[in-house]
Amino acid sequence: MQTNSLIELSRSAYQKNIDFLRQLFGKKVIFSSVVKGNAYGHGIPEFVTMASACGVRHFSVFDVSEARDIKMVLNDKITILIMGFLQKEDLEWIIENEIEFFVFDRKRLSEACQIAKKLRKKAIVHIEVETGMNRTGFEKSELAAVASLLKNEKEYLEFKGLCTHYAGAESISNYYRIERQIVRFKEIKQYFLANDLKPKICHSACSAASVMFPETRMDLVRIGIMQYGLWPSQEVFITYLNAKKMKLDPLSRVITWKSVVMSVKKIKTTNFIGYGTSFMAKRDMKVAIIPIGYAHGYSRSLSNHGRVLVQGQRCVVIGLVNMNMIAVDVTDIKTVKKGEEVVLIGSQNEGVISIASFGDYSNQLNYELLTRISKSIPRKIID
Template identity: 50%
Template structure:
């Protein structure tokens, strides 16, 4: 049964973006494809097999539930790394199935050693250092205890990585804070190495870090938003591409398109209000198309009277209040709009496009927020 809207993922765009990423980081740096937040709204079940087909060699998730889904859809063919939440009672599954995970506090470290000893397989861990994000990670005064545990149980832990996370690498304003974190990370790695703890890989950079700070790439980068065709921020794009307005092309292509269909078309007389309340008054006779998508489907209510969509190769305005399941479009100046016509909410139609970034222009949503709020039950399909 088809839903009221659907999402298309472009195979060509994925291939293009992966090629750009590989040229950006070079052959010696592994790209870990971050698929948290249901693959940034693209859908783990649909996106991950496509990424695998196009050459992905490593995936990162936030929690064990996401890691389980990735492990299932890839048949365990590639490494999966949990960067955030894994409950103690999930550690046995992770260790048994070779799932990598961050360790940033002692309860998890001690428990994974205990579980690894019980099942006879080492825990594949990444030791996270606190360098200034002040979120998760071992403080430097705790590293001696980390060393003691790791060296005392060499058969129970395999150090796959040493890592940290930057506090806002996408913004110029955070430059000195990120630089300080980079230096602190190197100091921590050096201290651990002097005490006979070395990792298979060092990794600190997310999409913004990988673009803006080449030295932060080390052996692996954790790429989220960039692989889907979006820049972490306008600042990142400007700094990397340096557009001058003539001949500049975005090297990334958007993977996602979000589409629906016209449900109904009607004429509203001058002087009539449209939809709930009195937020929009028809100042002349207008033609209104009803679209079966609302805030319950991820189209923010804050886009009432401000949002845009594409219908019959024309850009049209959202009018009235966005409902839970419906929105209204002013199609007065678009000829021949009929029930069943395609409506593009994100993506291209003819020579026009609606970008995810444009939602930020009309609401308080970030790229990341809008994408990850797209409901999981919207059908997703791969197109050329």
């Protein structure tokens, strides 16, 4: 485990977000916490422990390894839903542990049925259907075969959910595409009902869709980025504010990323700093070296652009971001000492480095930036 930086997760910020989201969606809608991508960089073990303490009982992941990570720390009555990748050899563990999972091809459905028969235990499946995302999901032409298998093997296949995913609900430019998807999903649901197959729940909404298209909330919402205190896009944020006639952001950032000053150097004017010649000192400078680089998820695109907080002041990253180090300009700070706290994301005194601004400097999406943060950096839950 690295000691060059620390990630703090605010329990109070998360509780505030959860309270807001539950109020927004209502008590009847199941809240599923999406923790794929190492809980969006927050760390699955620590994050789900915190989320469980805040009353969250449903978690959605991408693959089996993430499901196992949750199982290792939470053994109480929770629901885990695998939305993406799994292999045949995983199915026995999945079914034995009553893990729920998306099915979007007939081979997976048949294999699940075979393993369920072997274990004499039901496979809990969510049938994902293609509505226009064109990624994963059963095509309309396959629905008859799916319905037949679900009917004939109902002793071993529990039709828990019917689901789909929307193609860019965070952008108003996709409005008509999403509207068509919603119509198709309703048609497919009616097809199953007409064939005497009723899913226990229907779900389709991610964070963006749950705000932009409230009718997509259905029985369950799969919420990722918003629970972490961030909006899927500025459009989603503005849409919410306008609809509620609010001015303040109801979400609070959960994550803070901190490091320390590793060393301080004085540089004479006209000298280059770091690798190559990307930055030349135009004055006598004082430079702090921070033990963070692209190996830890601090993007190389932040070279000569990034900002960090030292003593509450925004300091510019100068020179190229190295594998394990960055240099920042602390010339205008009177005294900077080795071991002093540096904030990469978060607040310090009156200064703030938001994830949005961090992303702007590096031209990364919030999602991309967060999920690239190294797993080996220790995570700590704070109040």
